[in-house]
Amino acid sequence: MIEFKNVVKQYPNGTIGLNNINLTIGEGEFVVIVGLSGAGKSTLLRSINRLHDISSGEILVDGKSITRAGGKQLRRIRRDIGMIFQSFNLVKRATVLRNVLTGRVGYHSTFSTMFGYFPKEDHDIALDALNRVNIREKAYSRADQLSGGQQQRVSIARALAQKPKVILADEPVASLDPLTTRQVMDDLQRINRELKITTIVNLHFIDLAREYATRIIGLRAGEVVFDGPVSEATDAKFAEIYGRPIHEDELLAAEAAKGGVLA
Amino acid sequence: MNSAPVPDAAEVGAPAPPPSKKPAPTLDSKGPQRFKALFTWLGFIVVIVVCGIRVDANLVQLFSANSMENMGRILGELSRPDWSYANRIMPAMIETVQIAIAGTIIGSVLAVPVALLCAVNIMPKKIISIPARIVLNLVRTIPDLLFAAVFVAVFGIGAFAGMLALIFFSFGLVAKLTYEAIEAIDPGPLEAMTASGANKIQLIVFGVIPQALPYFFSYVLYTFEVNVRAASVLGFVGAGGIGLHLDQQLNSLRYDRASTIILLTLVIVLVIDYASTYLRRKLL
Numbered sequence: 001m002i003e004f005k006n007v008v009k010q011y012p013n014g015t016i017g018l019n020n021i022n023l024t025i026g027e028g029e030f031v032v033i034v035g036l037s038g039a040g041k042s043t044l045l046r047s048i049n050r051l052h053d054i055s056s057g058e059i060l061v062d063g064k065s066i067t068r069a070g071g072k073q074l075r076r077i078r079r080d081i082g083m084i085f086q087s088f089n090l091v092k093r094a095t096v097l098r099n100v101l102t103g104r105v106g107y108h109s110t111f112s113t114m115f116g117y118f119p120k121e122d123h124d125i126a127l128d129a130l131n132r133v134n135i136r137e138k139a140y141s142r143a144d145q146l147s148g149g150q151q152q153r154v155s156i157a158r159a160l161a162q163k164p165k166v167i168l169a170d171e172p173v174a175s176l177d178p179l180t181t182r183q184v185m186d187d188l189q190r191i192n193r194e195l196k197i198t199t200i201v202n203l204h205f206i207d208l209a210r211e212y213a214t215r216i217i218g219l220r221a222g223e224v225v226f227d228g229p230v231s232e233a234t235d236a237k238f239a240e241i242y243g244r245p246i247h248e249d250e251l252l253a254a255e256a257a258k259g260g261v262l263a
Numbered sequence: 264m265n266s267a268p269v270p271d272a273a274e275v276g277a278p279a280p281p282p283s284k285k286p287a288p289t290l291d292s293k294g295p296q297r298f299k300a301l302f303t304w305l306g307f308i309v310v311i312v313v314c315g316i317r318v319d320a321n322l323v324q325l326f327s328a329n330s331m332e333n334m335g336r337i338l339g340e341l342s343r344p345d346w347s348y349a350n351r352i353m354p355a356m357i358e359t360v361q362i363a364i365a366g367t368i369i370g371s372v373l374a375v376p377v378a379l380l381c382a383v384n385i386m387p388k389k390i391i392s393i394p395a396r397i398v399l400n401l402v403r404t405i406p407d408l409l410f411a412a413v414f415v416a417v418f419g420i421g422a423f424a425g426m427l428a429l430i431f432f433s434f435g436l437v438a439k440l441t442y443e444a445i446e447a448i449d450p451g452p453l454e455a456m457t458a459s460g461a462n463k464i465q466l467i468v469f470g471v472i473p474q475a476l477p478y479f480f481s482y483v484l485y486t487f488e489v490n491v492r493a494a495s496v497l498g499f500v501g502a503g504g505i506g507l508h509l510d511q512q513l514n515s516l517r518y519d520r521a522s523t524i525i526l527l528t529l530v531i532v533l534v535i536d537y538a539s540t541y542l543r544r545k546l547l
Contacts, residue, residue, distance in 0.1 A: 051454065051457065075460040075461070075462060076460065077460075078457075078460035079459065080460075081458070082458075082459070083455065083458040083459070085454070085455065089449075089451030089452050089454055089455040090452065090455075091452045091473045091474060092449070093477070094473045098473075102455075102456060102459065102469045102470075103459050105456070105459065105460070105461045105465045105469060106459055110462060110465060113464075113465050113469075114464060155455070158455070159459075162459055162460070168458075
Protein backbone atom coordinates (compact mmCIF):
# COMPACT_ATOMS: atom_id res chain seq x y z
CA MET A 1 0.00 0.00 0.00
CA ILE A 2 2.61 2.52 1.13
CA GLU A 3 6.23 1.66 0.61
CA PHE A 4 9.30 3.63 1.73
CA LYS A 5 12.47 2.67 -0.11
CA ASN A 6 15.73 4.05 1.29
CA VAL A 7 14.09 7.37 2.03
CA VAL A 8 16.48 10.13 3.10
CA LYS A 9 15.55 13.70 3.92
CA GLN A 10 18.34 16.18 4.41
CA TYR A 11 17.55 19.83 5.07
CA PRO A 12 19.48 22.55 3.24
CA ASN A 13 21.42 23.30 6.45
CA GLY A 14 22.68 19.72 6.53
CA THR A 15 20.39 18.39 9.29
CA ILE A 16 19.21 14.87 8.63
CA GLY A 17 15.40 14.69 8.90
CA LEU A 18 14.94 11.09 7.81
CA ASN A 19 17.78 8.60 7.64
CA ASN A 20 17.37 5.64 5.27
CA ILE A 21 13.77 4.71 6.05
CA ASN A 22 12.49 1.39 4.72
CA LEU A 23 8.89 0.57 5.60
CA THR A 24 5.91 -1.16 4.11
CA ILE A 25 2.47 -0.29 5.41
CA GLY A 26 -0.31 -2.64 4.39
CA GLU A 27 -3.92 -1.94 3.48
CA GLY A 28 -6.27 -1.31 6.40
CA GLU A 29 -3.53 -0.96 9.02
CA PHE A 30 -3.87 1.57 11.85
CA VAL A 31 -0.29 2.71 12.31
CA VAL A 32 0.75 5.09 15.07
CA ILE A 33 4.10 6.80 14.75
CA VAL A 34 5.69 7.79 18.06
CA GLY A 35 8.86 9.59 18.97
CA LEU A 36 10.14 12.76 20.58
CA SER A 37 9.39 16.03 18.91
CA GLY A 38 12.04 16.57 16.26
CA ALA A 39 12.42 12.82 15.72
CA GLY A 40 11.01 13.18 12.20
CA LYS A 41 7.40 12.00 12.75
CA SER A 42 5.88 14.92 10.91
CA THR A 43 8.46 14.82 8.13
CA LEU A 44 7.79 11.12 7.60
CA LEU A 45 4.03 11.66 7.45
CA ARG A 46 4.22 14.67 5.16
CA SER A 47 6.57 12.94 2.77
CA ILE A 48 3.82 10.39 2.03
CA ASN A 49 1.65 13.00 0.27
CA ARG A 50 4.70 15.09 -0.61
CA LEU A 51 3.84 18.15 1.41
CA HIS A 52 7.55 17.70 2.12
CA ASP A 53 9.96 16.62 -0.59
CA ILE A 54 12.53 13.98 0.23
CA SER A 55 16.19 14.15 -0.79
CA SER A 56 16.62 10.61 -2.08
CA GLY A 57 14.84 7.27 -2.15
CA GLU A 58 11.33 6.58 -3.27
CA ILE A 59 7.83 6.42 -1.78
CA LEU A 60 5.17 4.31 -3.48
CA VAL A 61 1.50 4.85 -2.69
CA ASP A 62 -0.68 2.05 -4.04
CA GLY A 63 2.15 1.04 -6.37
CA LYS A 64 2.57 4.54 -7.82
CA SER A 65 5.64 6.61 -7.06
CA ILE A 66 4.60 9.92 -5.52
CA THR A 67 8.20 11.08 -5.40
CA ARG A 68 8.45 10.91 -9.19
CA ALA A 69 4.94 12.11 -9.98
CA GLY A 70 4.36 15.68 -11.04
CA GLY A 71 1.51 17.98 -11.96
CA LYS A 72 -1.75 16.23 -12.59
CA GLN A 73 -0.45 12.80 -11.60
CA LEU A 74 0.74 14.11 -8.23
CA ARG A 75 -2.63 15.75 -7.56
CA ARG A 76 -4.34 12.47 -8.50
CA ILE A 77 -2.32 10.56 -5.92
CA ARG A 78 -2.92 13.25 -3.29
CA ARG A 79 -6.64 13.01 -3.93
CA ASP A 80 -6.51 9.45 -2.62
CA ILE A 81 -4.78 10.54 0.60
CA GLY A 82 -6.85 12.44 3.15
CA MET A 83 -4.98 14.52 5.70
CA ILE A 84 -5.86 15.75 9.18
CA PHE A 85 -3.82 18.47 10.87
CA GLN A 86 -3.14 19.49 14.45
CA SER A 87 -4.63 22.95 13.87
CA PHE A 88 -7.61 21.63 11.81
CA ASN A 89 -6.79 23.95 8.88
CA LEU A 90 -10.40 24.82 8.11
CA VAL A 91 -11.47 28.02 6.40
CA LYS A 92 -12.94 29.58 9.52
CA ARG A 93 -15.31 32.02 7.80
CA ALA A 94 -16.83 29.34 5.58
CA THR A 95 -19.61 26.96 6.57
CA VAL A 96 -18.88 23.43 7.71
CA LEU A 97 -20.44 22.01 4.55
CA ARG A 98 -18.37 24.31 2.36
CA ASN A 99 -15.22 23.14 4.13
CA VAL A 100 -16.12 19.48 3.66
CA LEU A 101 -16.93 20.09 -0.02
CA THR A 102 -13.42 21.38 -0.63
CA GLY A 103 -12.33 17.77 -0.17
CA ARG A 104 -14.04 17.11 -3.50
CA VAL A 105 -12.07 19.54 -5.68
CA GLY A 106 -9.61 16.86 -6.80
CA TYR A 107 -12.47 15.17 -8.68
CA HIS A 108 -13.33 18.17 -10.82
CA SER A 109 -11.75 20.20 -13.57
CA THR A 110 -10.39 23.64 -12.82
CA PHE A 111 -13.10 25.26 -14.88
CA SER A 112 -16.07 23.58 -13.19
CA THR A 113 -14.77 24.44 -9.70
CA MET A 114 -13.73 27.97 -10.61
CA PHE A 115 -17.11 29.41 -9.65
CA GLY A 116 -17.36 27.40 -6.45
CA TYR A 117 -20.13 25.14 -7.72
CA PHE A 118 -20.43 21.49 -6.65
CA PRO A 119 -22.91 18.95 -8.07
CA LYS A 120 -25.60 17.38 -5.91
CA GLU A 121 -23.68 14.09 -5.57
CA ASP A 122 -20.88 15.99 -3.87
CA HIS A 123 -23.30 17.54 -1.40
CA ASP A 124 -24.58 14.03 -0.60
CA ILE A 125 -21.04 12.73 -0.13
CA ALA A 126 -20.17 15.68 2.12
CA LEU A 127 -23.29 15.30 4.26
CA ASP A 128 -22.70 11.57 4.51
CA ALA A 129 -19.13 12.24 5.68
CA LEU A 130 -20.45 14.65 8.32
CA ASN A 131 -22.91 11.98 9.39
CA ARG A 132 -20.06 9.54 9.97
CA VAL A 133 -18.44 11.88 12.49
CA ASN A 134 -21.82 12.77 14.04
CA ILE A 135 -21.96 16.47 13.28
CA ARG A 136 -24.37 16.47 10.35
CA GLU A 137 -26.56 19.00 12.20
CA LYS A 138 -23.69 21.53 12.14
CA ALA A 139 -23.46 21.47 8.32
CA TYR A 140 -24.64 25.06 7.89
CA SER A 141 -22.82 26.63 10.86
CA ARG A 142 -19.73 28.69 10.33
CA ALA A 143 -16.62 26.65 11.09
CA ASP A 144 -15.34 29.10 13.71
CA GLN A 145 -18.50 28.68 15.78
CA LEU A 146 -17.59 25.06 16.52
CA SER A 147 -15.50 23.76 19.42
CA GLY A 148 -12.03 22.37 18.79
CA GLY A 149 -13.19 18.76 18.86
CA GLN A 150 -16.03 19.53 16.45
CA GLN A 151 -13.67 21.36 14.11
CA GLN A 152 -11.35 18.37 14.06
CA ARG A 153 -14.29 16.14 13.18
CA VAL A 154 -15.14 18.51 10.32
CA SER A 155 -11.61 18.10 9.06
CA ILE A 156 -11.99 14.32 9.29
CA ALA A 157 -15.19 14.66 7.25
CA ARG A 158 -13.30 16.77 4.71
CA ALA A 159 -10.70 14.01 4.40
CA LEU A 160 -13.50 11.41 4.06
CA ALA A 161 -15.14 13.44 1.30
CA GLN A 162 -12.05 12.77 -0.78
CA LYS A 163 -13.00 9.05 -0.70
CA PRO A 164 -9.40 8.36 0.26
CA LYS A 165 -7.55 5.05 0.43
CA VAL A 166 -5.21 6.45 3.08
CA ILE A 167 -5.73 8.93 5.93
CA LEU A 168 -2.74 10.72 7.42
CA ALA A 169 -3.22 12.46 10.75
CA ASP A 170 -0.45 14.74 12.01
CA GLU A 171 -0.89 15.12 15.80
CA PRO A 172 -4.69 15.22 15.39
CA VAL A 173 -5.40 15.52 19.11
CA ALA A 174 -2.53 17.72 20.28
CA SER A 175 -4.75 20.79 20.61
CA LEU A 176 -7.73 18.97 22.18
CA ASP A 177 -8.70 18.16 25.75
CA PRO A 178 -8.61 14.52 26.97
CA LEU A 179 -12.35 13.91 26.46
CA THR A 180 -12.56 15.17 22.89
CA THR A 181 -9.26 13.44 22.21
CA ARG A 182 -11.00 10.11 22.78
CA GLN A 183 -13.95 11.06 20.58
CA VAL A 184 -11.66 12.03 17.71
CA MET A 185 -9.52 8.91 18.08
CA ASP A 186 -12.69 6.77 18.23
CA ASP A 187 -13.87 8.38 14.99
CA LEU A 188 -10.55 7.62 13.31
CA GLN A 189 -10.62 4.03 14.54
CA ARG A 190 -14.22 3.47 13.43
CA ILE A 191 -13.47 4.88 9.97
CA ASN A 192 -10.40 2.67 9.72
CA ARG A 193 -12.41 -0.43 10.58
CA GLU A 194 -15.62 0.28 8.71
CA LEU A 195 -14.19 1.75 5.50
CA LYS A 196 -10.89 -0.18 5.56
CA ILE A 197 -8.97 3.07 5.07
CA THR A 198 -5.28 2.72 5.90
CA THR A 199 -4.65 5.19 8.72
CA ILE A 200 -1.32 6.61 9.83
CA VAL A 201 -1.32 8.83 12.91
CA ASN A 202 1.43 10.79 14.68
CA LEU A 203 0.87 10.83 18.42
CA HIS A 204 2.88 11.79 21.44
CA PHE A 205 0.64 10.07 24.02
CA ILE A 206 2.00 6.57 24.60
CA ASP A 207 -1.13 5.08 26.17
CA LEU A 208 -3.24 6.42 23.31
CA ALA A 209 -0.87 4.82 20.81
CA ARG A 210 -1.15 1.45 22.54
CA GLU A 211 -4.92 1.69 22.75
CA TYR A 212 -5.71 2.49 19.13
CA ALA A 213 -2.84 1.24 16.99
CA THR A 214 -2.54 -2.11 15.26
CA ARG A 215 1.12 -1.35 14.70
CA ILE A 216 3.50 1.10 16.28
CA ILE A 217 6.50 2.66 14.58
CA GLY A 218 9.05 4.39 16.79
CA LEU A 219 11.27 7.11 15.36
CA ARG A 220 14.41 8.50 16.91
CA ALA A 221 16.62 11.07 15.19
CA GLY A 222 15.14 10.26 11.80
CA GLU A 223 15.57 6.49 12.09
CA VAL A 224 13.08 3.69 12.68
CA VAL A 225 14.05 2.24 16.06
CA PHE A 226 10.90 0.21 16.64
CA ASP A 227 8.36 -1.38 14.34
CA GLY A 228 5.95 -3.93 15.64
CA PRO A 229 2.53 -4.79 17.02
CA VAL A 230 1.21 -3.13 20.18
CA SER A 231 1.89 -6.25 22.25
CA GLU A 232 5.63 -5.79 21.71
CA ALA A 233 5.60 -2.08 22.52
CA THR A 234 6.40 -2.37 26.22
CA ASP A 235 7.38 0.50 28.50
CA ALA A 236 10.97 -0.63 28.15
CA LYS A 237 10.69 -0.39 24.36
CA PHE A 238 9.24 3.11 24.62
CA ALA A 239 12.06 4.15 26.92
CA GLU A 240 14.38 2.92 24.17
CA ILE A 241 12.53 4.93 21.48
CA TYR A 242 12.64 8.05 23.61
CA GLY A 243 16.17 7.43 24.81
CA ARG A 244 14.97 7.99 28.40
CA PRO A 245 12.25 6.81 30.81
CA ILE A 246 8.68 7.78 29.96
CA HIS A 247 7.45 11.07 31.41
CA GLU A 248 4.09 11.59 33.02
CA ASP A 249 3.01 14.11 30.41
CA GLU A 250 3.40 11.53 27.69
CA LEU A 251 0.38 9.69 29.06
CA LEU A 252 -3.10 10.93 28.27
CA ALA A 253 -4.38 9.29 31.47
CA ALA A 254 -2.03 11.49 33.50
CA GLU A 255 -3.17 14.58 31.58
CA ALA A 256 -6.81 13.66 32.17
CA ALA A 257 -6.19 13.19 35.88
CA LYS A 258 -4.46 16.55 36.06
CA GLY A 259 -7.39 18.16 34.23
CA GLY A 260 -9.75 16.40 36.63
CA VAL A 261 -7.98 17.86 39.64
CA LEU A 262 -8.10 21.32 38.11
CA ALA A 263 -11.77 20.96 37.28
CA MET B 264 -3.88 47.82 17.88
CA ASN B 265 -1.50 45.54 16.06
CA SER B 266 1.99 45.80 14.65
CA ALA B 267 0.84 46.16 11.06
CA PRO B 268 3.13 47.85 8.54
CA VAL B 269 3.04 51.62 8.84
CA PRO B 270 0.81 53.05 6.10
CA ASP B 271 2.35 55.68 3.83
CA ALA B 272 0.92 59.15 3.38
CA ALA B 273 -1.68 58.12 0.81
CA GLU B 274 -3.25 55.67 3.22
CA VAL B 275 -3.60 57.55 6.44
CA GLY B 276 -6.96 56.45 7.73
CA ALA B 277 -6.86 53.31 5.61
CA PRO B 278 -8.59 50.28 7.11
CA ALA B 279 -6.38 48.30 9.42
CA PRO B 280 -4.71 45.42 7.61
CA PRO B 281 -5.47 41.94 8.92
CA PRO B 282 -3.50 41.03 12.06
CA SER B 283 0.02 39.89 11.26
CA LYS B 284 2.11 37.64 13.42
CA LYS B 285 5.17 39.87 13.70
CA PRO B 286 6.09 40.74 17.26
CA ALA B 287 5.91 44.39 18.27
CA PRO B 288 9.26 46.20 18.27
CA THR B 289 10.65 46.64 21.77
CA LEU B 290 12.91 49.28 23.25
CA ASP B 291 16.01 47.46 24.32
CA SER B 292 18.43 50.33 24.95
CA LYS B 293 17.78 52.76 27.78
CA GLY B 294 21.07 54.66 28.04
CA PRO B 295 21.19 57.04 25.06
CA GLN B 296 17.41 57.59 25.14
CA ARG B 297 17.65 61.11 26.62
CA PHE B 298 20.07 62.37 23.98
CA LYS B 299 17.96 60.73 21.32
CA ALA B 300 14.91 62.73 22.40
CA LEU B 301 16.94 65.95 22.51
CA PHE B 302 18.38 65.44 19.04
CA THR B 303 14.99 64.45 17.66
CA TRP B 304 13.53 67.76 18.86
CA LEU B 305 16.53 69.76 17.59
CA GLY B 306 16.30 68.07 14.19
CA PHE B 307 12.57 68.68 14.10
CA ILE B 308 13.00 72.42 14.76
CA VAL B 309 15.79 72.74 12.19
CA VAL B 310 13.61 71.07 9.56
CA ILE B 311 10.69 73.42 10.27
CA VAL B 312 12.88 76.52 10.16
CA VAL B 313 14.64 75.50 6.94
CA CYS B 314 11.35 74.60 5.24
CA GLY B 315 9.75 77.83 6.47
CA ILE B 316 12.54 79.88 4.90
CA ARG B 317 12.27 77.95 1.64
CA VAL B 318 8.52 78.66 1.29
CA ASP B 319 8.91 82.34 2.24
CA ALA B 320 6.73 81.94 5.31
CA ASN B 321 5.98 85.41 6.59
CA LEU B 322 4.14 85.95 9.87
CA VAL B 323 3.84 89.68 9.20
CA GLN B 324 2.04 89.03 5.93
CA LEU B 325 -0.12 86.37 7.56
CA PHE B 326 -1.53 88.86 10.08
CA SER B 327 -1.37 92.02 7.94
CA ALA B 328 -4.50 94.17 7.70
CA ASN B 329 -4.81 93.43 4.01
CA SER B 330 -4.82 89.64 4.39
CA MET B 331 -7.17 89.90 7.35
CA GLU B 332 -9.59 91.97 5.36
CA ASN B 333 -9.48 89.57 2.38
CA MET B 334 -9.99 86.64 4.65
CA GLY B 335 -12.96 88.27 6.33
CA ARG B 336 -14.58 89.21 3.03
CA ILE B 337 -14.22 85.75 1.50
CA LEU B 338 -15.40 83.99 4.65
CA GLY B 339 -18.36 86.35 4.74
CA GLU B 340 -19.36 85.49 1.20
CA LEU B 341 -18.76 81.80 1.77
CA SER B 342 -21.09 81.91 4.76
CA ARG B 343 -23.98 83.03 2.56
CA PRO B 344 -24.31 80.17 0.06
CA ASP B 345 -26.48 80.68 -3.01
CA TRP B 346 -29.00 77.86 -2.55
CA SER B 347 -30.76 78.54 -5.85
CA TYR B 348 -27.57 77.40 -7.55
CA ALA B 349 -27.81 73.90 -6.00
CA ASN B 350 -30.32 72.62 -8.59
CA ARG B 351 -28.11 73.62 -11.49
CA ILE B 352 -25.09 71.71 -10.23
CA MET B 353 -26.96 68.52 -9.29
CA PRO B 354 -26.16 66.77 -12.61
CA ALA B 355 -22.46 67.53 -12.14
CA MET B 356 -22.62 66.27 -8.57
CA ILE B 357 -24.18 63.01 -9.71
CA GLU B 358 -21.56 62.74 -12.43
CA THR B 359 -18.86 63.09 -9.75
CA VAL B 360 -20.24 60.12 -7.83
CA GLN B 361 -20.62 58.15 -11.06
CA ILE B 362 -16.98 58.79 -11.96
CA ALA B 363 -16.00 57.53 -8.51
CA ILE B 364 -18.19 54.42 -8.74
CA ALA B 365 -17.02 53.42 -12.22
CA GLY B 366 -13.37 54.13 -11.41
CA THR B 367 -13.49 52.19 -8.14
CA ILE B 368 -15.24 49.12 -9.53
CA ILE B 369 -13.18 48.75 -12.71
CA GLY B 370 -9.90 49.52 -10.92
CA SER B 371 -10.66 47.06 -8.11
CA VAL B 372 -11.54 44.23 -10.49
CA LEU B 373 -8.26 44.78 -12.35
CA ALA B 374 -6.43 44.81 -9.02
CA VAL B 375 -7.43 41.24 -8.08
CA PRO B 376 -5.16 39.27 -10.45
CA VAL B 377 -2.26 41.64 -9.81
CA ALA B 378 -2.69 41.31 -6.03
CA LEU B 379 -2.51 37.51 -6.41
CA LEU B 380 0.69 37.83 -8.46
CA CYS B 381 2.26 40.11 -5.84
CA ALA B 382 1.48 37.91 -2.80
CA VAL B 383 4.50 35.71 -2.09
CA ASN B 384 2.47 32.99 -0.40
CA ILE B 385 0.49 32.48 -3.63
CA MET B 386 3.24 33.31 -6.11
CA PRO B 387 6.51 32.10 -4.61
CA LYS B 388 8.36 32.75 -7.87
CA LYS B 389 10.19 36.02 -7.26
CA ILE B 390 10.63 36.53 -11.00
CA ILE B 391 6.91 37.32 -11.19
CA SER B 392 6.07 38.83 -7.81
CA ILE B 393 8.89 41.39 -7.76
CA PRO B 394 8.19 42.93 -11.20
CA ALA B 395 4.48 42.95 -10.34
CA ARG B 396 5.24 44.91 -7.17
CA ILE B 397 7.48 47.34 -9.06
CA VAL B 398 4.70 48.06 -11.56
CA LEU B 399 2.29 48.55 -8.69
CA ASN B 400 4.62 50.95 -6.90
CA LEU B 401 5.12 52.95 -10.09
CA VAL B 402 1.36 53.28 -10.56
CA ARG B 403 1.01 54.36 -6.95
CA THR B 404 3.71 57.04 -7.25
CA ILE B 405 1.63 59.00 -9.76
CA PRO B 406 -1.02 61.20 -8.10
CA ASP B 407 -4.60 60.96 -9.37
CA LEU B 408 -4.61 64.56 -10.60
CA LEU B 409 -1.56 63.87 -12.74
CA PHE B 410 -3.28 60.82 -14.23
CA ALA B 411 -6.32 63.00 -14.90
CA ALA B 412 -4.25 65.73 -16.58
CA VAL B 413 -2.56 63.14 -18.81
CA PHE B 414 -5.84 61.50 -19.79
CA VAL B 415 -7.46 64.89 -20.48
CA ALA B 416 -4.57 65.59 -22.84
CA VAL B 417 -5.03 62.21 -24.55
CA PHE B 418 -8.82 61.73 -24.59
CA GLY B 419 -10.01 65.30 -24.29
CA ILE B 420 -11.91 67.15 -21.60
CA GLY B 421 -14.67 65.21 -19.85
CA ALA B 422 -15.69 62.56 -17.35
CA PHE B 423 -14.06 59.74 -19.31
CA ALA B 424 -10.58 61.04 -18.53
CA GLY B 425 -11.57 61.34 -14.86
CA MET B 426 -12.84 57.79 -14.75
CA LEU B 427 -9.62 56.50 -16.31
CA ALA B 428 -7.58 58.43 -13.75
CA LEU B 429 -9.55 56.90 -10.89
CA ILE B 430 -9.27 53.41 -12.42
CA PHE B 431 -5.49 53.68 -12.22
CA PHE B 432 -5.59 55.21 -8.76
CA SER B 433 -8.01 52.58 -7.37
CA PHE B 434 -6.06 49.81 -9.04
CA GLY B 435 -2.86 50.81 -7.27
CA LEU B 436 -4.46 51.28 -3.87
CA VAL B 437 -6.70 48.18 -3.85
CA ALA B 438 -3.99 45.91 -5.29
CA LYS B 439 -1.49 46.94 -2.61
CA LEU B 440 -3.86 46.63 0.34
CA THR B 441 -5.24 43.34 -0.98
CA TYR B 442 -1.92 41.64 -1.57
CA GLU B 443 -0.91 42.52 1.96
CA ALA B 444 -4.17 41.03 3.22
CA ILE B 445 -3.55 37.90 1.14
CA GLU B 446 -0.09 37.51 2.61
CA ALA B 447 -1.56 37.63 6.11
CA ILE B 448 -4.16 34.88 5.62
CA ASP B 449 -4.02 31.62 7.57
CA PRO B 450 -1.77 29.24 5.58
CA GLY B 451 -3.43 26.16 7.14
CA PRO B 452 -6.35 25.86 4.71
CA LEU B 453 -3.94 26.28 1.79
CA GLU B 454 -1.89 23.38 3.08
CA ALA B 455 -5.06 21.31 3.46
CA MET B 456 -6.13 22.17 -0.09
CA THR B 457 -2.73 21.16 -1.47
CA ALA B 458 -2.92 17.88 0.46
CA SER B 459 -6.33 17.08 -1.02
CA GLY B 460 -5.00 17.36 -4.57
CA ALA B 461 -6.16 20.84 -5.50
CA ASN B 462 -4.35 22.76 -8.22
CA LYS B 463 -3.27 26.39 -7.94
CA ILE B 464 -6.54 27.90 -9.16
CA GLN B 465 -8.65 25.65 -6.93
CA LEU B 466 -6.38 26.59 -4.04
CA ILE B 467 -7.09 30.26 -4.73
CA VAL B 468 -10.84 29.77 -5.18
CA PHE B 469 -11.36 27.69 -2.03
CA GLY B 470 -8.45 28.67 0.21
CA VAL B 471 -7.52 32.27 -0.53
CA ILE B 472 -10.70 33.98 -1.72
CA PRO B 473 -12.96 33.01 1.21
CA GLN B 474 -10.32 34.34 3.60
CA ALA B 475 -9.37 37.51 1.75
CA LEU B 476 -12.77 38.55 0.36
CA PRO B 477 -14.03 40.54 3.38
CA TYR B 478 -10.77 42.49 3.46
CA PHE B 479 -10.97 43.10 -0.28
CA PHE B 480 -14.51 44.49 -0.05
CA SER B 481 -13.52 46.66 2.86
CA TYR B 482 -10.63 48.12 0.83
CA VAL B 483 -12.91 48.68 -2.17
CA LEU B 484 -15.32 50.66 0.01
CA TYR B 485 -12.48 52.67 1.49
CA THR B 486 -11.12 53.39 -2.00
CA PHE B 487 -14.59 54.53 -3.03
CA GLU B 488 -14.61 57.05 -0.18
CA VAL B 489 -11.24 58.40 -1.28
CA ASN B 490 -12.37 58.45 -4.91
CA VAL B 491 -15.49 60.54 -4.23
CA ARG B 492 -13.26 63.18 -2.67
CA ALA B 493 -10.75 62.89 -5.52
CA ALA B 494 -13.49 63.07 -8.17
CA SER B 495 -14.73 66.36 -6.78
CA VAL B 496 -11.46 68.09 -7.69
CA LEU B 497 -10.75 66.25 -10.96
CA GLY B 498 -12.67 69.00 -12.76
CA PHE B 499 -9.86 71.45 -12.00
CA VAL B 500 -7.84 69.73 -14.74
CA GLY B 501 -10.88 69.24 -16.97
CA ALA B 502 -11.63 65.64 -16.06
CA GLY B 503 -15.35 66.07 -15.41
CA GLY B 504 -17.46 66.22 -12.30
CA ILE B 505 -18.23 69.03 -9.88
CA GLY B 506 -14.66 70.35 -9.82
CA LEU B 507 -15.11 72.13 -13.15
CA HIS B 508 -17.95 74.23 -11.71
CA LEU B 509 -16.05 74.92 -8.51
CA ASP B 510 -13.08 76.10 -10.56
CA GLN B 511 -15.29 78.42 -12.65
CA GLN B 512 -17.07 79.94 -9.66
CA LEU B 513 -13.80 80.49 -7.79
CA ASN B 514 -12.25 82.16 -10.85
CA SER B 515 -15.22 84.47 -11.26
CA LEU B 516 -15.06 85.27 -7.52
CA ARG B 517 -18.57 83.88 -6.89
CA TYR B 518 -17.80 82.65 -3.39
CA ASP B 519 -21.48 82.26 -2.56
CA ARG B 520 -21.85 79.69 -5.35
CA ALA B 521 -18.50 78.05 -4.52
CA SER B 522 -19.80 77.70 -0.99
CA THR B 523 -22.90 75.87 -2.25
CA ILE B 524 -20.71 73.44 -4.17
CA ILE B 525 -18.40 72.87 -1.21
CA LEU B 526 -21.28 72.27 1.19
CA LEU B 527 -23.03 69.91 -1.20
CA THR B 528 -19.82 67.97 -1.75
CA LEU B 529 -19.31 67.84 1.99
CA VAL B 530 -22.78 66.38 2.54
CA ILE B 531 -22.31 63.73 -0.13
CA VAL B 532 -18.83 62.79 1.07
CA LEU B 533 -20.07 62.56 4.66
CA VAL B 534 -23.02 60.36 3.73
CA ILE B 535 -20.82 58.04 1.67
CA ASP B 536 -18.13 57.92 4.35
CA TYR B 537 -20.66 57.08 7.01
CA ALA B 538 -22.37 54.38 4.94
CA SER B 539 -19.07 52.86 3.90
CA THR B 540 -17.65 52.85 7.42
CA TYR B 541 -20.82 51.15 8.63
CA LEU B 542 -20.61 48.50 5.90
CA ARG B 543 -16.93 47.89 6.52
CA ARG B 544 -17.55 47.31 10.19
CA LYS B 545 -20.22 44.77 9.28
CA LEU B 546 -17.84 43.00 6.91
CA LEU B 547 -14.93 42.40 9.26
